Amino acid sequence: xxxxxxxxxxxxxxxxxxxxxxxxxxxxxxxxxxxxxxxxxxxxxxxxxxxxxxxxxxxxxxxxxxxxxxxxxxxxxxxxxxxxxxxxxxxxxxxxxxxxxxxxxxxxxxxxxxxxxxxxxxxxxxxxxxxxxxxxxxxxxxxxxxxxxxxxxxxxxxxxxxxxxxxxxxxxxxxxx
Amino acid sequence: xxxxxxxxxxxxxxxxxxxxxxxxxxxxxxxxxxxxxxxxxxxxxxxxxxxxxxxxxxxxxxxxxxxxxxxxxxxxxxxxxxxxxxxxxxxxxxxxxxxxxxxxxxxxxxxxxxxxxxxxxxxxxxxxxxxxxxxxxxxxxxxxxxxxxxxxxxxxxxxxxxxxxxxxxxxxxxxxxxxxxxxxxxxxxxxxxxxxxxxxxxxxxxxxxxxxxxxxxxxxxxxxxxxxxxxxxxxxxxxxxxxxxxxxxxxxxxxxxxxxxxxxxxxxxxxxxxxxxxxxxxxxxxxxxxxxxxxxxxxxxxxxxxxxxxxxxxxxxxxxxxxxxxxxxxxxxxxxxxxxxxxxxxxxxxxxxxxxxxxxxxxxxxxxxxxxxxxxxxxxxxxxxxxxxxxxxxxxxxxxxxxxxxxxxxxxxxxxxxxxxxxxxxxxxxxxxxxxxxxxxxxxxxxxxxxx
Ligand SMILES: Cc1cc2nc3c(=O)[nH]c(=O)nc-3n(C[C@H](O)[C@H](O)[C@H](O)COP(=O)(O)O)c2cc1C
Ligand code: SF4
Ligand code: FES
Numbered sequence: 001x002x003x004x005x006x007x008x009x010x011x012x013x014x015x016x017x018x019x020x021x022x023x024x025x026x027x028x029x030x031x032x033x034x035x036x037x038x039x040x041x042x043x044x045x046x047x048x049x050x051x052x053x054x055x056x057x058x059x060x061x062x063x064x065x066x067x068x069x070x071x072x073x074x075x076x077x078x079x080x081x082x083x084x085x086x087x088x089x090x091x092x093x094x095x096x097x098x099x100x101x102x103x104x105x106x107x108x109x110x111x112x113x114x115x116x117x118x119x120x121x122x123x124x125x126x127x128x129x130x131x132x133x134x135x136x137x138x139x140x141x142x143x144x145x146x147x148x149x150x151x152x153x154x155x156x157x158x159x160x161x162x163x164x165x166x167x168x169x170x171x172x173x174x175x176x177x
Numbered sequence: 178x179x180x181x182x183x184x185x186x187x188x189x190x191x192x193x194x195x196x197x198x199x200x201x202x203x204x205x206x207x208x209x210x211x212x213x214x215x216x217x218x219x220x221x222x223x224x225x226x227x228x229x230x231x232x233x234x235x236x237x238x239x240x241x242x243x244x245x246x247x248x249x250x251x252x253x254x255x256x257x258x259x260x261x262x263x264x265x266x267x268x269x270x271x272x273x274x275x276x277x278x279x280x281x282x283x284x285x286x287x288x289x290x291x292x293x294x295x296x297x298x299x300x301x302x303x304x305x306x307x308x309x310x311x312x313x314x315x316x317x318x319x320x321x322x323x324x325x326x327x328x329x330x331x332x333x334x335x336x337x338x339x340x341x342x343x344x345x346x347x348x349x350x351x352x353x354x355x356x357x358x359x360x361x362x363x364x365x366x367x368x369x370x371x372x373x374x375x376x377x378x379x380x381x382x383x384x385x386x387x388x389x390x391x392x393x394x395x396x397x398x399x400x401x402x403x404x405x406x407x408x409x410x411x412x413x414x415x416x417x418x419x420x421x422x423x424x425x426x427x428x429x430x431x432x433x434x435x436x437x438x439x440x441x442x443x444x445x446x447x448x449x450x451x452x453x454x455x456x457x458x459x460x461x462x463x464x465x466x467x468x469x470x471x472x473x474x475x476x477x478x479x480x481x482x483x484x485x486x487x488x489x490x491x492x493x494x495x496x497x498x499x500x501x502x503x504x505x506x507x508x509x510x511x512x513x514x515x516x517x518x519x520x521x522x523x524x525x526x527x528x529x530x531x532x533x534x535x536x537x538x539x540x541x542x543x544x545x546x547x548x549x550x551x552x553x554x555x556x557x558x559x560x561x562x563x564x565x566x567x568x569x570x571x572x573x574x575x576x577x578x579x580x581x582x583x584x585x586x587x588x589x590x591x592x593x594x595x596x597x598x599x600x601x602x603x604x605x606x607x608x609x610x611x612x613x614x615x616x617x618x619x620x621x622x623x624x625x626x627x628x629x
Contacts (some may be wrong), residue, residue, distance in 0.1 A: 019344040021258075021301075021384050024366035028349050032308065066368035066527075067349035069308045085270045086471055086503050087429035089517055123352065123521060124270040125309060128429035128501070129436045138311055 003044035005052075009033050013052070023053055031064055040071035068122075069138070076111045076118035078157050081135045082150075084121040087128035092146075096132050097121060099147035103154060116158065182438060182453045186413060188423045189397040190439050193281050199316050201323040204284040211284070211329060213400030214291040218337035220403075225296040229399065231407035233421040238264050238355075238392030239470070239498050241487040244399075248389060250379035251297040257386040261294045261302040262364065265317075265393045266348050266355040268307055270471035270521060271501030274425035274437055275393035279306065279313035282397070283320035289396035291334065291341060292403055297389050300340045305360050308349045318345045352525040356573045357390040359527065370527045371573035394425055415441035420486040424497070428454050430504035431461065440485065447481040450504065461506040465589070469498025471518055472578035474585030475511075495585070511590040512597055515583050516544035522579030533576035536567035540583055547597055553604040557594050561587055 005013055012033055016026040027049075034045050041064055046057040053060075064070040080100060084093045097108055100119050104112050111118040127133045130143035134150060140162075142153055156162035180194060181187050192198050192208040204210035217225055230245030251259055263286065267275040278286055290302055304321075306314045321343050324330045332340045346364060353359045354369035361383045363369035382388020402410045414420035420443035429435045433455030440449060446468060450456065457463050463478040468485070474495040476483065483489055487497045505514065523537035543560055546552045564580040564587070571577070587594060 019342075022365065025364060025384075027366035028363065029347055032347055032349065063366065063368055067308075067351050069350035084517075085521060086467075086514065086517055087271055090430045090503075090505065090509070123524065124268065124272070126267050126273040126276050126307070128271050128273055128427065128503070131429060131435075135309065138309060 003038070003042060003048045005034075005048075006037060009037060024055065027053065027055075027060070027063055028067070031060075031070055035071060040074050074111075074115070077116050079118045079120060079137055080154070081120045081122040081125075081138075082108075083123065083125045083127075083131070083133045083135075085124040085128075087124070088131040088133055091131035091144075093132040095147050096134065096145055096150045099150055100154065103151055117154065184440065184444070184448070184453055185438050186423050186441055187439050188401055188413065189278060189285065189394060189425065190282070193277065198281050199283055199320060201284060201320070201327060204282070208282075208285070209400075209404070211288050211291075211335075213403040214288050214329065215335050216403055217292040217295045218335035218339070220295070222296050222298060225292060225403065228407050229296070229402055232402045232410035233407075234395065234398055234402060234410065235422075235487060236392055237394040237398075237424065237500065239269070239472070241497060244391060244395050247379065247391070248293065248296050250377070251387045251389060252380070253298075255298075255387050257384070258301060259297055259299040260383045260386050260388045261290060261297065261299040262357075262360065262383060262388055262390045263290065263302065263304040263393055263396060264355060264357065264360060264390055265304055265306040265310075265313070266352075266360060267310070267393075267499075268352040268355050269499040269501060271427060271429055271467065271503040272470055272499040273427050274500060276310055276313050277425070277437055278393050278397050279310065280316050283317045284324070285397045285400060286317070286393055287320060287324050287329070287343065289399035290343060291329070292399045293389065293391065293396055294341050295337065295339055297387075298339075299389065300342065302341060302343045303364060303383070304343065304345045305354070305364055306345060306347055307355075308347045314345060314347055321345060351527075352521075353527045353573070353575060356575065359573065360390065361388065368527070370529050371575075373572050398422060413441055414486070415443035415484070420484070420488075424485065424500050426485065427499075427501040428504065429501070430466070431458055431463070431506035431509070432456065432504050433458060443484045443486045443489070445481075446476070446483050446485055446502070449485065449502070450481065454504075457506050461508065464505045464507050464509055465511070466505065467501070467503040467582060469496045470501040471503070471521065472496075472582060473498045474581050475589060477589055510548075511586050511593045512544065512548050515586040516541065516548050518582050518586075519544050519579060522575060526575060526579075530571040530576065532567045533571045533579075536563055536576055537579050539563050540579065544583075547594060550597055550599070551604065552598050553601045554595065554598045555601050556598060557587060557591065 016029055035041055046060045050057040050060045082097050104117050106112055108119040108121045125133045125135055127143055132145045134142045134145055195203055197203045226245050226248050234244045235241040265275055294302055330341055330343055348354050351369050354363040356371050358372040359369040364383050378388040378390055411421040413422050422442050423439050424442050425439050427437050438453055465475045465477050467473045468476050483493045490497045519540035523541040526533045526537045528534045543556050564584040567576040567580040
């Protein structure tokens with residue numbers, strides 16, 4: 001078993017166990033943490049998480065695969081998630097997807113060969129009044145997009161101008177602005 | 178942040194525009210923070226339930242069930258611990274209201290949760306937040322931590338002798354986890370597949386204990402009601418005696434000023450769209466809207482003169498739902514919207530019930546074929562037949578939530594579907610009728626569920 005929790009995650013795991021009357025309940029928050037650290041959920045991770053919670057790896061995988069946010073495969077460094085639901089469609093989401101697909105030479109659901117970008121069509125991101133919306137790596141919302149603006153974001157991500165904030169950076173969001 | 182429109186009345190959103198509104202400091206110093214929780218500490222459980230009942234507070238997550246009544250279903254001397262669960266899974270297309278509270282006024286939710294937990298004797302509460310809403314989750318986690326540090330959570334809060342622990346729990350991307358029993362399954366660490374009811378959560382919910390599931394906005398209304406009273410809340414409504422309070426409305430699509438607005442319950446839909454949202458885009462006219470999220474049957478523009486309250490909208494054949502108004506103007510194709518609506522539900526069906534799993538896919542694929550211009554005239558009646566067979570036959574109402582809007586589009590805008598359909602003898606494959614077959618399959622699934 002190659003995978004094991006980092007020291008920080010071990011602490012979080014122990015804390016999570018104190019918050020629920022049944023240990024199974026920590027599964028979703030725990031898988032989020034594992035994915036945040038490892039990028040995606042590997043078979044090793046399923047074995048390990050299962051062993052820590054007394055669940056079979058198959059069971060852990062079965063639960064994880066139900067949820068669209070859990071990644072069972074490696075994806076690009078930047079996952080471009082474009083909402084294609086009703087309000088975003090009305091505001092031109094299809095044009096955004098097409099512009100990204102044309103620029104990156106992939107279809108949605110695919111990852112560029114350099115493993116930098118993945119394009120995904122996703123359901124409503126709860127930002128419908130500023131449609132169309134694209135979320136990058138579950139972190140950054142880009143709203144009221146145009147195809148041009150979306151392409152600029154791709155360029156800036158590639159050149160490192162638009163860095164993705166890390167988890168710790170955003171904890172500051174709880175503090176004062 | 179934009180100031181409120183004069184026709185708005187910010188109650189749950191009061192203080193939204195305040196700088197650092199999400200901190201305990203600002204919430205206490207400027208926004209009357211935790212006064213309700215302190216008051217609740219001196220009230221009995223029944224007193225709290227009664228004032229919420231009198232105020233007529235309805236569940237604002239979609240179903241509109243009276244909150245006080247729901248709380249009164251919780252057994253007084255339960256064998257297992259009682260749980261309070263906040264539904265912050267906001268995923269109904271068009272909806273972005275709970276997010277505003279979670280991100281900007283998280284302490285108001287905690288304040289309301291303390292009151293609700295006191296009313297049902299819950300010592301443990303969870304806030305199930307949609308996984309994609311990471312800022313909301315971080316703000317909420319930070320607020321819970323602040324509340325613990327201040328001694329507002331934990332043991333013997335406000336000298337009431339009551340204890341309350343709150344944990345923020347992230348979802349992971351599944352619309353069905355917004356359905357309360359799907360949410361409970363998910364909270365327990367399982368796939369979010371809804372449970373057959375009864376038993377209702379009030380009797381056996383999360384971890385087998387009696388459970389109250391309430392929406393974020395519902396609970397955020399409780400502090401105001403406890404402090405200002407039932408009469409005040411009743412009078413906030415704009416309409417008849419059956420409308421009370423305010424409601425957060427999310428407007429998106431083809432209007433001049435989309436956004437979220439807190440309006441008196443009972444305000445006319447036409448007033449919302451024309452006066453607050455500025456009417457249609459230049460040179461355009463309204464065609465239709467979903468008045469309460471993607472699950473709500475459409476209203477045509479000539480039906481917009483309806484008061485926005487649960488009962489009036491139900492009478493108009495639709496629903497208040499999540500309070501999300503998605504507006505379409507004269508440019509829009511209704512079949513295209515129908516296809517996208519069905520596609521969403523087909524993607525989100527949890528797959529347990531045949532009429533839902535097959536029905537949603539069926540609708541989506543027949544509609545896709547029509548939109549490509551390859552559908553047959555007889556497809557329209559087959560769609561209507563499929564809708565009919567999906568309703569009221571499943572474990573949860575996701576199947577209905579798909580069938581209802583699609584059916585309304587087929588009925589109210591039939592000519593648009595006819596205009597893109599081909600005569601039957603010009604299409605290659607005709608689609609079989611679904612009736613009977615699906616109903617029989619469903620019966621077997623139901624029987625299996627019952628014996629589980
Ligand atoms: C498919 C489906 C999705 C739902 N999604 C949500 C949701 O995202 N948020 C919510 O509060 N209620 C949602 N509901 C309604 C809940 O089942 C439940 O009625 C609500 O959380 C109760 O809270 P309330 O009485 O305070 O409204 C959904 C229902 C269904 C059938
Ligand atoms: S109606 Fe659909 S979503 Fe609901 S339980 Fe049945 S299959 Fe799952
Ligand atoms: S429809 Fe795209 S954010 Fe809601």
